Amino acid sequence: MSFNELGLDHSLVRAVEHAGYHSPTEVQRRAIPAALAGRDLLVSSHTGSGKTAAFLLPCLHRLTQPAKVAGIGPRILVLTPTRELALQVQQGALTYGRQLRRMRTIALVGGTPYGQQLRDLRSPVDVAIATPGRLIDHLERGRIDFSRLEVLIFDEADRMLDMGFIDDIETIVRRCPSDRQTLLFSATLEGVVGDMARRMTREPERIEVAGSVQNRAQIDQKLLFADDMGHKAKLLKHILKDEGLQQAVVFTATKRAAEELSEELRNEGFAAAALHGDMHQSLRNRTLEKLRHGRTTILVATDVAARGIDVAGISHVINFDAPRQAEDYVHRIGRTGRAGRSGIAFTLAGHTERGLIRNIERYTNSSLAVETIPGLEPTAPPPRPRRSGPRPGGGGGYRGAPRRGGGGGAPRRDGFRPSNGGQRSRSSVE
Ligand code: AMP
Secondary structure (H helix, E strand, O other): OOHHHHOOOHHHHHHHHHOOOOOOOHHHHHHHHHHHOOOOEEEEOOOOOOHHHHHHHHHHHHOOOOOOOOOOOOOEEEEOOOHHHHHHHHHHHHHHOOOOOOOOEEEEOOOOOHHHHHHHOOOOOOEEEEOHHHHHHHHHOOOOOOOOOOEEEEOOHHHHHHOOOHHHHHHHHHHOOOOOEEEEEEOOOOHHHHHHHHHHOOOOEEEEOOOOOOOOOEEEEEEEEOOOHHHHHHHHHHHHOOOOOOEEEEEOOOHHHHHHHHHHHHHOOOOEEEEOOOOOHHHHHHHHHHHHOOOOOEEEEOHHHHOOOOOOOEEEEEEOOOOOOHHHHHHHHOOOOOOOOOEEEEEEEOHHHHHHHHHHHHHHOOOOEEEEOOOOOOOOOOOOOOOOOOOOOOOOOOOOOOOOOOOOOOOOOOOOEEOOOOOOOEEEOO
16 A cells, blocks of 8 residues: 555655655554544554554644634644653654644753744644643743644653543643644553543544554563673673673663663663653753764663653663663663564563563563573572463472573574573564
């Protein structure tokens, strides 16, 4: 199928093709015609599925017609959980809308000075991309007008709720015209997100992209057990020296750990940089620019800061600290395997993190392949085999006998020895 068949304006089809995309992804094939028909949508899809174009293209199509209501406020409003994602969506709007005459976009995100945003809001705006907190500031000061708003989009709605934006979102939605179109994109449509979605949409069409967690990119997922932090650091450095590594994102649990680890890596000669929420926005932007241009090879980041990073050169994701939320695991490893490439994700787990690993395995419905690096094996007893389902007649406690030895698989060329007899999980995540 080609983009031509979706009913989009020719200028948009040309722009998409100019960006190098010739056939729509599944979420685009399903969401674009429904959105063009004016339907509200609830879409479950992950980053990496092509979701940004799935909501931007039908919205930009509206801009080929004049606004029905006079005013200077945005016709399209995209809400995103983080500044980085907002800037990325804005970049998408500029790419896909490059042939639209006089299209103006504005990013209303925290961490940037108000002055420029206020000046920008005095001229007509077509597409506003905002994080909820900053948008509320502008709304409360009467600096933004929603009278000509046609479409409201929630990008990564589940994440916005996780980050505690529910009250802000409710306030924003109350200020939007009731005859607007609403498009909600989220990794999950269950639970709180589902409740919110029902309240904020009208007879929505529900689109679930196959497998939701299991889709798209091929990401090879590996688990390495570590005795302590020093052991983790050694494992990390070993992985970072892998010849096949182009660029990597290393995740830490705290901002401080991100700073310290990136400094340690720089001292050892790696082109590493930290990215976390306490950094000034301009520094965060510069850091991401360097990553995009390949001047930074290793980004040491926290979950929120790394959300939405889309850099094709990221070949490895390394969870230096295991994520506390299983959903974060999926978002983290989705930083690799972008743009149709494959990727590798390592999780380094200490003894206290085994519970987190089990949660991840339950959430992704697949077990992580345990590996060891010759010379860097854990000294503590190796992990016990996991159960995949309930044991017949069994209570909850048994986890199997401890395994002995470091596993039988022969070392591979990359120096890793599968410790589960060579069985590796090559799952498709995100
Ligand atoms: P997203 O899910 O919006 O984060 O997009 C993931 C990646 O897929 C981005 O690098 C997009 O530029 C890319 N992309 C978007 N649409 C297509 C398409 N139709 N074919 C191939 N790649 C695409």
